[in-house]
Amino acid sequence: MPEGTLCNKKPIETAEGITTLLADKSGAKYYEEMKHLDIDSDLLWKTIQNTVKSRMKTWLEICAHCGMCADSCFLYQVNGRIPEQVPAYKIQSTLGEIIKKKGKVSNKFMRDTMEVAWAQCTCCNRCGTYCPHGIDTGIMFGYLRGLLHQQGFVPWELKIGAGMHRVYHAQMDVTDEDFVDTFEWMVEEYEEDYPGVKVEVDKDDADIMYTVNAREVKHYPEDLAEAAILFHIAGENWTVPSKGWEQTSLAMFAGDWAACKIQVESVYEAMDRLKPKRMVGTECGHAHRATVVEGPYWAGRPDGKPPVESIHYVEWLAEALREGKLKIDPSKRIKEPVTLQDSCNYIRNHGMKNATREIMSHIVEPGYFIEMAPNKEHNYCCGGGGGFNGIGLFRSQRNQALITKRDQILATGAKLVIAPCHNCWDAIRDLEEEYEIGIKWSFLKPLVLKMLDIPEHLLPKDEDE
């Protein structure tokens, strides 16, 4: 059977398509159909010829097979150090083989490759920084995912996720109306506690255009309110767009490059329309990577930058604390052992290690912040990056992958883990659920909100006065 009804080479373009695929519980039929999916070898080989150029060709050719990448990979470390988990082996036995065979590979090979691409690499790019030749296997796995997606070999959840971006311009079925309504409603809930707090939608020429993760709208609406309150207290002139508010991209995890472009362009259109001075994104790693780091290239921008300066939430927060827009009440600082999760997507891959540490210096009582080892750009993936968290088929592999972070956290002795990244936050929540090590985990917004020294005029007036 060439193309299945659920598992095929066509991306999902309609809401009905999403509903149909979602109705196939855990993708049972989808994965069954995948076993019979044909490979379009000509298309695969043509794509490779057009896209594997200098950089990747050289990477694959000059790899000295020295194995120095092995220890850099947390998945190698945590899976019994089996040689099949060595990054160089993982990419050469998959992408390398496809190229060697000029695209003429079997269905079984492609299904095995799918497992390697999504369950044996989180595209954290750590190995790239440990290779003497500068071979970044994570980048090659990102590329390989694109080839697999083209051929229909993509995990069920990510096919749905990429479809969501095509249909809703969001990673979930959250419409623009849902977004605006939820944001306004959540902010209203806090009007009494924070008089004057409001969210202005589609305001032109604001200083900040704020973008979010659709999960916040659907599952964690408190996060939206917290963002609004913090902007309000900081006295920021900010807005949210009614369209183009979603910063994330499951399409990036899926390797659906066309959907990546559609998604990121929706955000850039909002920038062009509202002309804010800056965009600030929420506490999410891959969202930042997708919209700020990789997005400009998907959208064909030769300067490699979004239309307006775009920063991560931690950069905004560090700046607000530095400039005194937000003041921390020293008596409310964190006074228990606390550690910090460095998100691969904006620490290793966008150089923000100092911003998060600057924040820690404001919100943690001196002596209580304990660094993980290793940390900063050398930190390990949370264990759930690159879409790993969301793939049911690979849940047991993902749970195994969490052990690295668990042990890193245990070694710090910290009872609280600050994770300013949705993916890391989820992974750390799951590792607590799975391994019960007795920790708490948090984004920055709720923590900072609780320890603010709020100016008198922003506090609610006492009715007796």
Add this chain to the structure above:
Amino acid sequence: MYEILTGPVFYLALGVCIIGMIVRFVLYFKGLSWQLDRVAYKAYPGAGFKGAVRSIYKWLIPYGTYGWRTQPVMAFAFFGFHIGAVFIPLCLIAHNVFLAEKLGFSLFTISTSVADLITWIAVFCLLFLTLRRLVLPEVRILTDRKDWGVLLISLAPFITGLLARYQVGDYTLMLNLHILSGEIVLFAIPFTKLSHVFLFFASRAQLGMDFGIKRGGLKGTKMAW
């Protein structure tokens, strides 16, 4: 035989090596694509250059990177071999006498005792790397016939050179074998993994530009290699 090896074959080998690598070097950089690689090389030449230089320089220093420091024994073997592989062919007195005669110029030279020392270190390190390839499962799984070929080609000039140096066996034969094995290396450089002799700099420069431009460099963060 000696005349042929040190005459036409020598010039041919050197020519193939140099022209081959110039071609590959040029093709490498011409083939970089800002859209495929997702790095805006041309938009930020300054940041790219700085990132590239840093990325090369850090990795050339023994124990200069996290990568080298996390694997100290491997790093020792690596540098032990590569120091010999670079300085012996280029700086040995005998080689420079030969160069001056053939090409009319010579490079700086190292004393015989230093040369002996770094040659022996190189040989032992290469043998250690060979052993490592045989023993460590994470290296063995990657190893293919080409790797053994490259190892053999790289080891041969050292062994034949030492045999000639200590005049073990027939000196003329050893010398001819030594010259031949050196020329095989030159011929092999552009066409095998030995291309890393030059492409190491290209590949490292590329990742350096990536970090220097896209992954934090423009934010003023230097990658701690």
